Amino acid sequence: MNPPWPGGWRYALGAAGGYLMYLVALVALVIGRTDHWRIWQLGAVALVPPAIVAGQFLVAYRTVVNADEFVRALFAKRMLAAAATTVVVATAWSGAELAGAPHLPAWLLYPLVWGVFGLVTPIIRRSTP
Numbered sequence: 001m002n003p004p005w006p007g008g009w010r011y012a013l014g015a016a017g018g019y020l021m022y023l024v025a026l027v028a029l030v031i032g033r034t035d036h037w038r039i040w041q042l043g044a045v046a047l048v049p050p051a052i053v054a055g056q057f058l059v060a061y062r063t064v065v066n067a068d069e070f071v072r073a074l075f076a077k078r079m080l081a082a083a084a085t086t087v088v089v090a091t092a093w094s095g096a097e098l099a100g101a102p103h104l105p106a107w108l109l110y111p112l113v114w115g116v117f118g119l120v121t122p123i124i125r126r127s128t129p
Helices: 009-034 039-046 048-065 069-098 106-120
Strands: none
Touching: 009 039, 009 048, 009 106, 039 048, 048 069, 048 106, 069 106
């Protein structure tokens, strides 16, 4: 049994909207810096991405809390795999930067976590080992 995660068009639409707002806020910060926005304006826009990230994790948490233990266990395993992969990749890349690789901004970690989550979802299909 492999129930759909998280299921529902509302969640999918909300997640896509959140990702879009996340990217729009990042682009607005770049534009704001080049157009010399006031510091309070940049600060206000800089609060949008972390608010979206927190909101998405809160929605995911609430979805999991309301699910049965099978779905909770699947989510936990998948999220642990996604988080671990992201930390390993970020650590490896930071070492590579010291060796001369180009710098990558930390905002890439957010889509990386959820992207890896999506990649491991079809692989991790059981709540037991």
